Amino acid sequence: MSTAKFAAGQPVRVRAAFPLGHIRTPYYTRGCVGTIESLAGLDPNPEHLAYGRHDQPPVPLYRVRFQQSALWPAYRGNPQDTVVVDIFEHWLEASDHA
Amino acid sequence: MRRPHDVGGLEAGPIDTEEHLSEPWEKRLRVMARFLQRRQPPIVTVDELRRGIEDLGEDYNHLSYNECWTASIANILLQKGVISVEELGRKMAEVKTRWKKDRAQ
Numbered sequence: 001m002s003t004a005k006f007a008a009g010q011p012v013r014v015r016a017a018f019p020l021g022h023i024r025t026p027y028y029t030r031g032c033v034g035t036i037e038s039l040a041g042l043d044p045n046p047e048h049l050a051y052g053r054h055d056q057p058p059v060p061l062y063r064v065r066f067q068q069s070a071l072w073p074a075y076r077g078n079p080q081d082t083v084v085v086d087i088f089e090h091w092l093e094a095s096d097h098a
Numbered sequence: 099m100r101r102p103h104d105v106g107g108l109e110a111g112p113i114d115t116e117e118h119l120s121e122p123w124e125k126r127l128r129v130m131a132r133f134l135q136r137r138q139p140p141i142v143t144v145d146e147l148r149r150g151i152e153d154l155g156e157d158y159n160h161l162s163y164n165e166c167w168t169a170s171i172a173n174i175l176l177q178k179g180v181i182s183v184e185e186l187g188r189k190m191a192e193v194k195t196r197w198k199k200d201r202a203q
Contacts, residue, residue, distance in 0.1 A: 022145065023101070028107045050146055052178070071107075072107065
């Protein structure tokens, strides 16, 4: 049973948050809009594991596809280029930008 | 905060692609790291070890890859009370003495 909040094809924005601590959400994706590619699964949250908290429930992890030009303002490559990044659900919010 | 592993998009300079052999202590370190993670329940997880490496601050830039792992393992075992600072200090001195003696022979 999945408790995933987002579905494939849905536009999402990565939270523009910059807290202290161990974070797997790449800095360069924060604040950027991408599209849910798929649900990768339910996985333990490394932000808890990194501090020895092993008793927390697993959380949805998504593959999110970004246009390279959405991540890098000065991107000079093919405008069709994309990258897929694994991002946990608590780093994502629904976006109305496609 | 951007931590030392989160370097996507930053200028990185050239990458050293030369093969290098592991020193015996580095092989032991890898075994120890694996053992600490594989014990049930695990003594440490890879997530904690990576966090510990990120926590090294300026030392991160001066230590080698396996020295970073060693420092992270030591710090986390100290935090968890698996070893004490005194034990670690005495053991390091003992190993150093033994190493010097072996080298002198």
